[in-house]
Amino acid sequence: MNNLAKRQQHSLRSHLTPGRPAPFSRPGWQLWPGFAIAGALVLLSLAGLGALVWEASLPDISQLWQSRYLRTVVSFTIWQAFLSVLLSLLVAIPIARILARQPAFSGRAFLLRLMELSLVLPSIVAVSGLVSVYGRQGWFTGFASDWFGASWNLYGINGIVLAHVFFNAPLAARILLQAIEGAPPSQLRVAAQLGLGRWWYWRAVEWPAIKPVLPGVAALVFTLCFTSFAIVMTLGGGPAATTIEVAIYQSLRFEFDSGQAALLAMVQLIICGFLWWLAARRGLTASLLPDRRVASHRTKAGSSLRARFADGTILGLFVLFLVMPLLAILIRGLPGMGSAFFPLGSFAVNPALLDATMRSLAIALPAGLMSVCAALLILACGTTSKRPAITRLTDVAAYLPLMIPPLVLGTGLFLLFRPSLGSSNEGLVLVTLINAMMALPFVLQMLKGPLGSLDSASRQQADQLGILGWYRWRWLHWPRMRKPLALAMAYGTGLSLGDFGVIALFGTPGQPTLPVLLYQQLGSYRMDAAAATGLWLVLLLLVLFSVFNRLGSPLHKTGLATKSPRSVPEPEHA
Amino acid sequence: MLEVRNLVFAYPDQESPWNFDFTVEPGQCIAVHGASGSGKSTLMNLLAGFLEPQSGDILWQDKSLRHHAPWQRPMTSVFQEHNLFEHLSVDANIGLGIHPGLKLTPRNQQAIDEGLQSVGLDGFGKRLPGDLSGGQRQRVALLRAILRQQPVLLLDEPLTGLDSDARDLLRQLLLDQKARGTLIVLASHDDEDRRILADNIYKL
Numbered sequence: 001m002n003n004l005a006k007r008q009q010h011s012l013r014s015h016l017t018p019g020r021p022a023p024f025s026r027p028g029w030q031l032w033p034g035f036a037i038a039g040a041l042v043l044l045s046l047a048g049l050g051a052l053v054w055e056a057s058l059p060d061i062s063q064l065w066q067s068r069y070l071r072t073v074v075s076f077t078i079w080q081a082f083l084s085v086l087l088s089l090l091v092a093i094p095i096a097r098i099l100a101r102q103p104a105f106s107g108r109a110f111l112l113r114l115m116e117l118s119l120v121l122p123s124i125v126a127v128s129g130l131v132s133v134y135g136r137q138g139w140f141t142g143f144a145s146d147w148f149g150a151s152w153n154l155y156g157i158n159g160i161v162l163a164h165v166f167f168n169a170p171l172a173a174r175i176l177l178q179a180i181e182g183a184p185p186s187q188l189r190v191a192a193q194l195g196l197g198r199w200w201y202w203r204a205v206e207w208p209a210i211k212p213v214l215p216g217v218a219a220l221v222f223t224l225c226f227t228s229f230a231i232v233m234t235l236g237g238g239p240a241a242t243t244i245e246v247a248i249y250q251s252l253r254f255e256f257d258s259g260q261a262a263l264l265a266m267v268q269l270i271i272c273g274f275l276w277w278l279a280a281r282r283g284l285t286a287s288l289l290p291d292r293r294v295a296s297h298r299t300k301a302g303s304s305l306r307a308r309f310a311d312g313t314i315l316g317l318f319v320l321f322l323v324m325p326l327l328a329i330l331i332r333g334l335p336g337m338g339s340a341f342f343p344l345g346s347f348a349v350n351p352a353l354l355d356a357t358m359r360s361l362a363i364a365l366p367a368g369l370m371s372v373c374a375a376l377l378i379l380a381c382g383t384t385s386k387r388p389a390i391t392r393l394t395d396v397a398a399y400l401p402l403m404i405p406p407l408v409l410g411t412g413l414f415l416l417f418r419p420s421l422g423s424s425n426e427g428l429v430l431v432t433l434i435n436a437m438m439a440l441p442f443v444l445q446m447l448k449g450p451l452g453s454l455d456s457a458s459r460q461q462a463d464q465l466g467i468l469g470w471y472r473w474r475w476l477h478w479p480r481m482r483k484p485l486a487l488a489m490a491y492g493t494g495l496s497l498g499d500f501g502v503i504a505l506f507g508t509p510g511q512p513t514l515p516v517l518l519y520q521q522l523g524s525y526r527m528d529a530a531a532a533t534g535l536w537l538v539l540l541l542l543v544l545f546s547v548f549n550r551l552g553s554p555l556h557k558t559g560l561a562t563k564s565p566r567s568v569p570e571p572e573h574a
Numbered sequence: 575m576l577e578v579r580n581l582v583f584a585y586p587d588q589e590s591p592w593n594f595d596f597t598v599e600p601g602q603c604i605a606v607h608g609a610s611g612s613g614k615s616t617l618m619n620l621l622a623g624f625l626e627p628q629s630g631d632i633l634w635q636d637k638s639l640r641h642h643a644p645w646q647r648p649m650t651s652v653f654q655e656h657n658l659f660e661h662l663s664v665d666a667n668i669g670l671g672i673h674p675g676l677k678l679t680p681r682n683q684q685a686i687d688e689g690l691q692s693v694g695l696d697g698f699g700k701r702l703p704g705d706l707s708g709g710q711r712q713r714v715a716l717l718r719a720i721l722r723q724q725p726v727l728l729l730d731e732p733l734t735g736l737d738s739d740a741r742d743l744l745r746q747l748l749l750d751q752k753a754r755g756t757l758i759v760l761a762s763h764d765d766e767d768r769r770i771l772a773d774n775i776y777k778l
Contacts, residue, residue: 022674457656460624465722466645466674475676479661 025469027384034381035390037374038397041437045404048412049269052262055415061263069239070247070260074267077226077243080157084164084225085218091165092172092217095318097206098311099173100180111315114322115170119442120491120541122498123167123230124515125534128522129325130154130163130235132332139324159235164228168221170322175217176210183209198307219279223272223402230500230515234522244268248407249504258411265408272403326538332528333535340532352517353533357540360497360513363432368493370436372485375444379451398444401437406502410434414506427506435496442495443488450484451477486552490545497541514540575599576726576757581630583613583620591628592616596776600725603748603758605768608778614761617778618730621759622651634726645674647726650719654731657715658703664690664714665699671718689717694743709740716747727751729760733767745770 024030063070099108133140134154144150152158183205191205229245236242242250244264251261343350382394401409413430454462454476462472500515512520514537521530576598584591592613598604606614619625621632623644632639639647650671658667668686669676678686690696693713703711712732719727729748733741748771752758760771768775 455656457653458659460622460644460651461657461659463624463644464622464647464649464651465670467670468645468674471675475662475666475670476659 022466022468022472023470024473025471029469030380030384031390032381034377034379034394035385038378038381038394041374041397041440042393042400044413044437045400045409047416048409049262049265049404050412051416052258052265052408052412055258063260063263070264072240073242073244073247073264076157076241077245077268078271080160080164080232080241080243081222081225083157083161084168085221087161087165088168088172088221089214089218091169091318092176093210094314095169095173096176096180096210097202098315099177100206102308102311102315111319112174114319115174118167118170118322120494120498121167122500122515122537122541123163123228124234124500124518124522125329125498125537126166126325127163127231127234128332128518128530128534129327129329130159130166132328133324134159134162139328155235156238156241160228160232160241163231163235164221164225166321166325167231168224172217172221175213179213180206180209216279219275222275226272227268227402227405229407229504233500233504234519245405245407245501248405252407252411253504258415261408261411265405268405269403276399276403329531329534329538332531333533333538336528336532337535340529340536352512353536356512356514356517356533357536359428359511360515360540363428363435363499363503363513364493364496367432367435367439367496368489368491370432371439371443371492372447372489374436375440375447375488376451376485378440379444379447383452398441402441406434406438409437410502410506427508431499431502431506432496434502435499436492438499438502439492439495443492446488446491447481447484450480453480483552486548489551490548493544493548494541497544498537575633575635576759577631577633578617578621579631579633581617581620581632582628583616583625584628592778594620594630596774598757598759598774600757601752601755602773603752603760603771604774604776605772606759606761606776606778607768612778614778615730618651618653618728618759618761621647621726621728622649623647648724649726649728650722650724651728651730652712652715652719652732654734655708655711657718658711660703663700663702664695664706667703667714668718668721671722685721689721693717693747707740709736709743712736712740712744713747716744720747720751725755725757727756727758729758729762731762732760733762733764741767 065071099111102108131154132138134152135141136154138154141152141154144152154162187205191201196204226243227245228243229249232241232243232246233249236246244267248261248264248268251257251264340353341350378394378397382391385391385394410430413434414427417430458476462468462476467475498515499513500519503513503516504519509516509520514533518530518533518537521527521533578594578596581594582591583594594613594617596604606617608614616625620627623639623642623646627640634648658664659670662670665683665686666676668689669678669682672678672682672685686699687696690699693716695710695713695717698706698710698714703714706714716732727748733744736744745767748758752771758771760767762768
């Protein structure tokens with residue numbers, strides 16, 4: 001047998017009898033861990049809800065329409081969420097259109113980052129900024145009263161809707177902008193060639209682009225406002241402005257009526273579940289978070305000077321709307337920072353602030369990490385599985401945390417594990433777990449696009465070359481995923497860092513996290529200290545984002561792979 | 575010997591299925607010829623294991639490959655384009671053909687360097703595919719296929735769109751491979767390619 005024949009024999013042998021397989025290359029590795037996590041999430045959620053129902057025995061459902069209080073709570077929750085969605089979209093649509101029309105102006109990137117910040121800005125901090133601007137003594141209120149004689153009460157539905165618009169209009173605008181920028185380039189070219197006016201440009205390009213995502217965006221904003229807790233707690237101002245989530249908190253914390261809490265939780269689950277079922281059924285949940293990988297098409301800028309001036313004015317007002325509360329947080333917090341860290345001129349760092357910071361990080365970092373790991377495994381399972389039932393399970397697991405009130409979940413799980421839960425530290429573990437679950441839908445959306453970005457040609461190549469399992473992750477996915485993973489980790493951690501829902505129920509007053517400390521300081525009218533704590537929380541978030549940004553960027557070349565800013569469309573960073 | 579026996583395949587909306595049947599010996603090149611849409615690329619994908627046939631079989635040295643995954647088949651494909659991982663350097667792209675985890679020995683690295691030299695790409699190892707011309711990218715893809723040392727090369731329009739110098743160089747590389755006993759299945763529209771490289775024509 002000549003050498004060539006030997007070589008061919010060798011090649012055949014080595015390929016027809018499997019050699020040493022790539023680590024984790026069996027399909028089960030991609031399927032079962034994610035399936036187990038998705039199953040556990042669904043089971044935990046149902047078990048939490050079930051434990052609450054079991055413990056309390058559900059009150060008569062007729063209470064929902066017989067009890068005036070419950071009727072008011074449910075109808076107010078729906079009404080404020082509806083108003084918030086309407087106003088958020090009324091702001092978001094023009095802003096998205098202007099940003100798409102004006103693809104190159106200085107400060108655009110800053111504005112986009114600012115709009116994304118709304119997702120992680122702790123509600124309780126933002127509320128303190130909003131109070132400084134729109135409260136009784138606020139800048140805007142003073143200006144409006146002096147110039148227009150207008151009076152305005154922030155507390156009640158006004159404040160709740162305003163805060164919801166502050167949080168959700170930028171998020172909705174960012175998603176709608178992405179949809180407009182994703183319009184087929186050929187369509188944009190034809191529209192530019194024909195010189196379509198604004199109305200026809202809207203009809204021909206913008207509306208067809210945003211129409212498919214609009215119901216999903218509305219569902220997302222509705223759910224976020226429907227389940228809003230910290231904003232309603234701080235700006236609600238009384239029983240007339242109580243939402244389901246706050247009523248659940250009051251039932252559990254003050255009235256010890258877990259039956260009523262369970263009933264309200266189920267109403268919330270049914271309403272949000274129905275909404276998401278409708279959205280998912282029509283495939284409307286495909287792209288509900290900003291994906292920075294989508295390149296901005298350089299479409300025509302506003303044609304006339306007047307049009308550009310109008311665009312600039314609207315954008316300017318929007319920037320003011322976003323920046324003023326942040327500026328207020330900075331201006332009010334800065335003078336108190338010194339005394340917040342070093343009380344009474346002492347050189348020792350304030351132990352209360354330090355402890356709260358460490359406690360917040362001890363909860364937020366593991367929660368962020370858990371949400372990212374769970375999201376990756378669930379996504380891998382959803383994409384690997386060919387069984388519709390498993391894919392559906394991963395979808396349900398992904399959106400369930402948006403629908404089940406974290407307070408209910410936490411209480412149910414607390415009741416379930418009560419025999420083995422003793423110390424407050426174990427309560428904090430539960431808080432970490434629930435925070436990770438709450439961040440999951442957002443983290444999952446962030447990773448979904450980049451994980452699915454491997455094109456079919458690359459997949460075929462990888463299949464043929466045997467780049468499977470760990471090797472595929474290391475050489476093909478990791479270079480694309482490094483930055484989105486760091487960003488997702490930052491968002492997951494940031495969401496948990498600002499949590500003032502679960503912790504309000506399970507935290508002990510003597511061991512507060514930063515948002516709880518802030519709430520306590522607001523409650524005891526220590527406004528300077530509260531402003532400083534709020535600013536510290538925001539600074540901590542910014543540090544967190546820049547640290548993860550740094551971690552997401554390659555420090556040096558590894559192996560034979562080189563960084564490629566051009567060929568792999570990776571997201572920029574906040 | 576590669577035997578394709580009554581390999582039947584049809585896409586869901588296709589009225590009459592394709593039926594492929596031919597045999598090729600090692601060291602020979604069979605050119606698959608046919609109009610656009612006649613099934614050339616489909617045949618290549620069936621051979622590589624990217625598509626599942628409805629019936630029939632593929633045999634390599636009398637052993638069925640029908641149920642083998644793409645990475646278990648003794649074949650390497652080179653397409654008209656999209657042959658390289660855009661985010662990895664030329665070295666890494668070739669190295670992944672030698673070891674799927676890029677665990678390369680110094681000898682492997684030496685083979686890559688010598689290979690690059692032989693195809694006129696000395697010093698291009700650290701570049702990204704995006705920095706190369708079409709002809710250079712195809713040379714890298716072909717070099718990876720050669721260094722992978724599989725007995726069958728599946729070439730789907732690998733020279734289309736290249737300038738004459740690049741075509742001449744790649745044709746010479748393929749002739750060298752044939753001389754070394756590599757079996758080539760070539761799908762090409764080009765008469766010149768078929769004339770120079772093919773021993774047999776399989777008309778679709």
